[in-house]
Amino acid sequence: MSTALFPITRRRFGLSLCGAAASPWLRAALPDSMPWNEPAALAKLYLSTPHVHWPKPTLDVPAEIREIEARLAEVERANAASVRFTGGDVLRTAEDAKAWLAKADDIDGALLIPLAQPTPALGALMDGMKVPSLFFSRPYATHAWSSIAEWQRKGKKKVDVVATSSYGDLDPYMRSFRTVRHLRKSKVLVGAQTPAGRQELTDSFTREFGTGFRFVTGPEFKSRFDAVDEREAQKAADEFVSGALRVVEPSPKEIRDGLRFYLALARMLKDEKANALTIDCFGSLAADTLPGYPCIAWSKFNDAGLYGVCEADINSTMTQMLVTSYSGMPGFVSDPVFDISRNEVIHAHCVAATRMKGINGPASPYIIRNHLETNEGAVLQVLMPSGETVTVARFVGPGKCLLSTAEVTGPVDSDRGCRCQIRTRVSNAEKWLRSFSHGLHRVVFYGDHVRDIERMGRLMGFEAAHEM
Secondary structure, three states, X not given: OOOOOOXXXXXXXXXXXXXXXXXXXXXXXXXXXXXXXXXXXXXXXXXXXXXXXXXXXXXXXXXXXXHHHXXXXXXXXXXXXXXXXXXXXXXXXXXXXXXXXXXXXXXXXXXXXXXXXXXXXXXXXXXXXXOOEEEEEOOOOOOHHHHHHHHHHOOOOOEEEEEXXXXXXXXXXXXXXXXXXXXXXXXXXXXXXOOHHHHHXXXXXXXXXXXXXXXXXXXXXXXXXXXXXXXXXXXXXXHHHHOOOXXXXXXXXXXXXXHHHHHHHHHHHHHHOOOEEEEOOOOOOOHHHOOOOOHHHHHHHHHOOOEEEHHHOHHHHHHHHHHHHXXXXXXXXXXXXXXXXXXXXXXXXXXXXOOOOOXXXXXXXXXXXXXXXXXXXXXXXXXXXXXXXXXXXXXXXXXXXXXXXXXXXEEOXXXXXXXXXXXXXXXXXXXXXXXXXXXXXXXXXXXXXXXXXXXXXHHHOOEEEEOO
């Protein structure tokens, strides 16, 4: 099961960045306005009929609504960090539905609650609904639940159905709607000197999920870096080094430049009211042309529930947003390394969060190393936990998310590949190898989040495709 939600207060953000002694300049990195961290606005819609036939002709519709309202108030209190309910309109006809659609406010989703059979408003809602919706069918309320799968097959993708007598079964959907809002209100800064190659992909995510993007060029990063006082960067570097098990290759200047770049990027997020940053550090803005390596910044952002992602990988960035916002687990972008003789896949990269088991959880120990592929800069070699189930995922555009699970059997310390490595046992390494597609990167999250991602796929309109 996923962990509880993690509202990111200014104090918690500062503490999660650098331990209990977080300095004011770290806390100041949090944007003043955090719309991506607010509860989703979920409209309640009751579906009835002018003439009740089923479950019984004598049904007292107002009394039924009062009872449901009381129960939903309990759901809202239990999920206060995830949703706030709005509305409560009763739609009896298709015309009622069209009128509601015409005046619908800025909402993140809709909770459709049938009261009686038939439900003439449902078809019009499915034709005109622009936001994800959940059809909450209590036993004996209606037969209309039987039409939802057909609506989905017809292309009405952003709808799901839950048929249950337990209001507790709504809880994971409440967290899912919060994720809907999180993606809709998030903003990603993309560092790329030539954005044209990624523009179509970012536009597609904006159309489907509402996520905002802005491209940032090299000179902007340099001016931001230059604006950070070296003494401030040195103080951050001293704290960073004091928390490490040891320092191996990097020079004091490489470490200081990494922290100076982190402070610069944190302030950029605040000024831009953004919560994610990814740089084309092996392409048009190669790491050795930047004023500092961004790897330390990525680790710190991911520890704090923000997003720092390698190589201007839009798909991986959106994958982290989806799963981290729901579960509280940071993502580890990896290059998979297959070993079918052991039915294993090693996940390797030079960037990992230290709080891979949750941003509210304990930090794993880290060693300060250089970036293995370039023998420069400063990164964290994080000794990630073993004996855990992990979910491996990646968007391939907004219409599909690849999924699999594995068991972490241990960390790997190798002078080949990348600094952060975990060995995982999978269900069928050879099958995955033979069918591998859609680019190298995969994003690893501690915990089994497959059902959660499948649920969000139904609500948000993407396919959850299993790779093994």
